[in-house]
Amino acid sequence: MDPKIEQFVGVTGVSHRDARRFLDKYKRVDIAIDAYYNDPNAAAPPRPAAVSTTKLNQLFDQYKDPDSEEITVDGTIKLCEDLRVDPEDVVLLAVAYDLKSPRMGEWSRKGWLEGWKALGADTIPAMQASLTRLRERLGSDSAYFQQVYNYTFDFSRPAGQRSLALDMAQGFWGLLIPHGLEGGAITHIASAQAEEDDVDMTGTGEGWKEAYTQWWFDFLNEKGGKGVSKDTWQMFLEFVRTIDARFETYDAEAAWPSTLDDFVDYAKGRLASGGA
The missing domain is CATH 1.10.238.10 (EF-hand)
Structure with a gap:
């Protein structure tokens, strides 16, 4: 049996025939399931029983x-x-x-x-x-992404440790940040300081670029250190969401971790040298 049909039947409780009909039309399981629940003519098949x-x-x-x-x-x-x-x-x-x-x-x-x-x-x-x-939700829902992002630090941190090992933090950033950027959960928003100063963002791009994640890793590896604090972990997501593409709107007087202050100087240096 087609595993897509089994998934559709498992969620909706419809017959295999009806499952095939929706999948033939919509191809992807998640889209087909959404279409089923939004189709007033699909109300005849019973909704799934309570979870056992x-x-x-x-x-x-x-x-x-x-x-x-x-x-x-x-x-x-x-x-x-x-x-x-x-x-x-x-x-x-x-x-x-x-x-x-x-x-x-x-x-x-x-x-x-x-x-x-x-x-x-x-x-x-x-x-x-x-x-x-x-x-799909993790990639597109900003609030849900932040909840998962914050939880990742807590559940992955070794018992009794206040920080997350650098290599482990980079591994999770390497999974989460590209996924959020691709799906739109991480979308660029102007920082409060940028809005107050009415900074002209023309030509600076939407904000954080995919390549900057590797720059962040390069910076952390060059800087050394063994771990990432919870404060740095949480503030980094806010930084990614608000920084402009050329790091010009960064407010060094705001309550950012010093690591991000140093990274902005590092990133501006790489931009000045051609962004290599």
């Missing part, structure tokens, strides 16, 4: 560590295989947020049950469809 706690518990038991009451790394790898998703896919950060994962690659029964119930999924096909919708 029994099914979710059975799935949790299938993946959980036999020696603990949590799904751990080995179970997460098996889950990813069954969901047909790469363990390093950015969508799993959204799943971690919605299921309130306590640590990377780990899932509690409470978070599993409450999270999948909220997402309306109690089977693997329905979970696959949820991942499709979460990936």
Whole structure:
């Protein structure tokens, strides 16, 4: 059976025939599901039954560590295989947020049950469809992106540590920032200072460019240091959203972390030298 049809049926509860009809027309599962729920003529097929706690518990038991009451790394790898998703896919950060994962690659029964119930999924096909919708939402919904972004720092930080290791922070930035830029969740907004000064943004571009993420990594690696603080992590997203493409509207007197002050000088230097 076509996995797309199984996903559609798992979410909507319609017949395989109706699922095929919508997928033939709309091709993508997420678009087809939205079309189904927005189609007044599609009301005849029953809406899906309430999410089954029994099914979710059975799935949790299938993946959980036999020696603990949590799904751990080995179970997460098996889950990813069954969901047909790469363990390093950015969508799993959204799943971690919605299921309130306590640590990377780990899932509690409470978070599993409450999270999948909220997402309306109690089977693997329905979970696959949820991942499709979460990936799209993470890329396009600014508020949701920020919630997932902030949660990523907390759930990935080692127990007892106040900062996130530099290489780990770069790995997460490398997943989140391009996804947000591509989908529009990170859109350029003029900073309050720029609006107050009525800065002419003509010719400066929309703001943060994809290449600047690598500049940020290069700067951090040259600067040295072992970790990224929560303040720097959270403020960096605001910085990316408000900085102009030539770093001209940056207000060094504002309450930015000193690391960002230094980065702006570094970025201006690279721009002056041709942006290499």
